Amino acid sequence: MVMRRRLFLLCVLGITLLATQSFLRVVASNGLSPLDVALIVVFLPLAAWLAQSFCTLTAGALLLAWGRLRYGNTMKVDAEDRAAGLDPSLPRVALIMPIYNEDTARVFAGVAAMRDDLAAVGVGARFDVFVISDTTDPDVWLAETVAWQAERAREPGTGLPQVFYRRRLANTRRKTGNIEDFVERWGGAYGAMVTLDADSILDGRTIWHMTRRLDAHPKTALIQAAPKLVRGKTLFARMLQFAGDVYGPLSAAGIAFWAGGEGNYWGHNAIIRLSAFADCCGLPRLPGREPLGGEILSHDFVEAALLRRAGWRIEMAWDLSGSYEEPPPTLSDFVVRDRRWCQGNLQHGRILMARRLHWVSRIHLLTGIMGYLTSPLWLVFLILAGLQAWTLSVAEPVYFRDGTPWATWPVSREDEAALLLAGMMGLLFLPKVWGLLLALADTESRTARGGAGRLVSGVLVETVLSALIAPIMMVRHSRFVVAILTGSKVDWSPQRRIAGRLTLVEAVKGNLDVLILGLAASVAVVMYAPGLGWWLVPVVAGLIGAPLLSLKLDDGSSDDAVNRWAPLGIPEDQVPPPVLARLDPHEARFAGVLAEGPEARFETVLRDPRANALHRALIAEDGSESTLSETLALRAEVTAVHLGPELLTRDERRALLERPGILEQAHDALWAGKALEKAEAAGPPPMAVAAAD
Template sequence: MDAVIGTPAETAGVAPGDRGVAAAAVEALPPECPLAMPEQSLWDAATAPPGKTAPRFLALRRFLVFGATAALTGLGAYEMYEVLKVAGLTVAEGVLLALFVLLFAWIAFSLVSTLIGFVAVLAGPDHTLGIDPDAPLPALSARTAVLLPTYNEDPHRVMARLEAIRESLVETGQGDAFDFFVLSDTTDPNVWILEEAVHRDLVARTGATNVFYRHRADNTARKAGNISEWTTRFGGAYAHMLVLDADSLMTGDTIVRMAAAMERHPSVGLIQTFPVIIDGTTPFARIQQFAGRVYGPLIARGIAWWHGSDSNYWGHNAIIRVAAFAGQAGLPLLPGPKPFGGHILSHDFVEAALMRRGGWGVHMAPGLSGSYEECPPSLTDYAVRDRRWCQGNLQHLGVLPARGLHWLSRLHLLTGIGSYITSPLWLLFLLLGILLSLQAQFIKPEYFPSGFSLFPRWPSVQDPIRAAWVFAGTMGMLILPKILGWITVVARRSERRGCGGVVRSFLGVIFETIVTSLIAPIMMLLQSRSVGEILLGRDAGWNAQQRKAGEAQLAVLARGYGSHVLLGVLLGAAAWAVSAPLLLWMTPVVVGLVLAIPTVAFTASERIGAALRRMGLLLIPEESTPPPILSRVHEIEAAAYGPPAGGDGLLMLRDDPDLLDAHCAMLPAKKPRKRGEVDLPLVVGLAKIDDAESVADASGLLSPSEKLAVLRDHRAVARLMALPADARTTPLADETRTLRPN
């Protein structure tokens, strides 16, 4: 660590006070225990044999899933062919048929997994890897690190969740087997200092000597780089790591059972839980948490049934064997420029694929409760995150050909890609169908066009009766999983009461179906635009996640969704020009697009969300009877320990000498620079400090990047703190200001 001339508080002319709290915060990190994490090659590795944790008859299970999907798809393709072939299949109709088959196969695949999950849920609880939630809590012998990466998040919310998780683990009697790391990639200087303050307060209040904080100056490779940096510095001291998100919450009981399962099964590299979405306040978030809670368990049980030990990773609320992660999951840079090249954004799928390639089992444990997360409050906020996910999943096109990946890992990558490619395919399907209808209605057919032809060219004709049955069957396949999810809820008393009872839960299903039908065309256009932007080379960047709801302004919504309304009007007019029945068929898409602006505004309203809750609609058990850990989080957040959010980081340091001491103690040693290299933000920041009359004045002069550079440098902080607090404060003694070179 760089040497400093006196402590920062002393340098600023402030008499040191009680250093007890500062001393606790100064010990922000444990001793390092490095672990090598070599970058993996995508092209020169073979598939290692799997461990012995795969369920019995796994090949038969997969044959059943894919066989049933193929049978349903074949039936749908045949019926659609019969619709289109009335007068012979034209080229355009052939393209339409191909698009239909692809989209229908996607729906059929999801339906089959849901049906299997429905049978599995009714058959009894899931005990993946022998994890029985009702059995006595097992004892642990290995150490686990709980990692909470954060990026410009509200520190009070982040630390409240971490504190509640820690308390829950202590209540199990095995809290000593865990250490906690807040891994900050924050780039907002004010949020950074507030993180340090709230962390210091947590340590002082709870005496938690095993809660550590690290701020990374260079957030290379984003979350994946954040986790890998921790692995190479501290990973050697831990057998496992539990990876969270900033909005994650997990009970101590669940965490202990996962860690014990890792100890019992040394060939398992990762166990992924199925998080329940909680704390939704807007209609959009409440719809997401209701759908996830009612329909999600069926899909999770279904895919876990046939994934076996070759499952996937969703990036959070999962426990990972550190040796497996370090040995196999060092991500390479993808060749080429962004958005397809560079660091892998959707790292979790690739990390799971690489660990499975190395012979480690990757399991999903949907039967484990006590795992929670949150949802963006509005469709607009969701779309921002979804744009980044879209780019990350399309990047996987460069990973698919990698040598040695298990075929199911390739399927996971393809599924991620398909979740975004289906939107432009759906849009193309709709536009092509409209064009064929317009052609049949308004363009006079030429049975014998110019040039030699032995056969006439028949106009495009479809079978409307059979088409109606195809449409009804497709809609039924989309709605059936919702009905099955509702049946599993009402079949269990606690679930039924937690969702508001039989009637209200069914009304919730209807309400959710209607609103998501309105949202679906909007998302189709948003995702189609994202895919188009990525194909044109536009990078999504990495923005902080919006967690709290805000009022949607009409002008902003009009700019963001005006094109949706225009397309909806055009599609509706085109359908009406053909026939009233066609317009009726197109109603779900047309209405969803035309009502895009009010739909987005409606679903983003906390007032309407509160009204729905009072009416008992879209309830989930975790809302009706909150688990103790969730209630504890709300208590901690309400207490708002530490400084309030929104303050100026530089002034927080100036006003709190202990925080200033802790901040400087946590700064890493300054890296040597090559001759001629200049840290421009730091140089400019120092110059502005020289011009400033006070700390408050300097804070106003410095840009965010300059503040960051100053806060990362010991001498720059000392020079800044040598200034008076504000212009009215008496200047400090000359001997103190000699730290500021001319």
């Protein structure tokens, strides 16, 4: 590992120094101005960023090629390993899925598919599944309870892992607090947990291999499987998942190449040793005010660093497939998610110099920070380059300088500048070639994509679209960074999973700032620096074309059958693995289970004794107090009993559902009222009639 890291650092430093030296020769050919110095200062970190990305992806390509030749298929589960892994003396494993106001049918369809897959592998007995909810919408909360009951009914005699559900009354510390609550309440019963997102899907064999690797390596605390994007419907989502399919494995393998046992954690689709997590990963509250202070949003990088600081190994399972998640459906949803990630990653600047962190952990944190800082750096670089071009166009050449009797002719470095640009583009695009070559070499994968021609076409389409999106993201990330550094914090909202139909007016409104910037840049270049025109065409085209690009990329009404055979298809579109093939049938099943609607579910909890008792028992299991006022719950009870449950607002429904005592009172009153209505409808009893006669 020491030799690998030395080789990697030598590669990064060598490329960075060579590029910076070449850039220095170009800008200093006729002397250094303050503007030239500023350009060099900005260029240096950008060159280092491109160099590390190129070296990581290239190392990943080499590692993948070597792994395929030496190991082949590593996803088999034989009977001997299955029997050894099911030894009762081994600790049990919990699959935990934190959710927050998510699509209930999709959440439990994923749970059901993974349970089925573990049972199909024959290892379900070692696992339990926990759906741990932070949902605040009472209608979604009740839907989760109904779906959980329907899924739990499949357990007896099937070999499926058991499935449990818990919903917290107080959404403290968001996802971090949700997982912490699980660890404190139930963690002692399990040796490890597999962390999932609401859209995560893990193949049963992948879960099993991660579990067995953790069994075999007692000094390892975390094994991260690289998630692959699947089930995208829009052009934008398909572009993301195509890029993840062809180039994504290079990134995971490249990080594994130089990180070794000091790997990283991406927040989900990983297995974690619970004793290590409980000992090391209690996250502090950062000093100061939000957005850079307060709760740590991007907790995963920090948790990995804390585990490594305590001496545990963090592994990247670059050789395991079968780890999936769904992409954001639209560019706007992608931007919303990136805004939250940007704040979380910039918070890592407060942690970067924490005591006793491993230097590789610091590199992971710094890489996450630079993933967002590079955008404003590129923007500043383009502005400085434009100013320099304008300065050169208006400045009169000086041939005779003071004290020099001979003429000093301006030196042109256009050829060197073109060569430098070609080299920088090579750093950016050559890893795409490595990914393409690896995909072409995989016969099964190539065939599933429709052949080599379709695969090459997909790379070309993805490259063009990525180039057009890049300047939009540069502007967005720059705005995020400025907003965060000036004190603007992020709003936390559930991620949208399904795209709608976007109109041209909505697309223009959503990209108005980018469009105006693109038009202004075009006018400035034509008027003051026409020599930069051809160089800036990709940037300006992406900015001006942002509304039309969003209109096409974010359209959720496109025909899925056509898209599946488009150049951006991935093998899972045509031959989905069993765990993905099970998703749609299960989602349809849960849609049927939840067909009665939120009003009917709320009335059932109020009126049905069994549903009411179960709901109150789940609240008692949580043991915490509602954050909503008791007065609101009492008012909701009176309204529900005397005027009808359908008149309650969402907050009133939630307040009533979170107060088991008041909920029981409402149930008793409604039940008594129902009994009285039945008695009145039946008329007086016979004895009373006889007595009256």
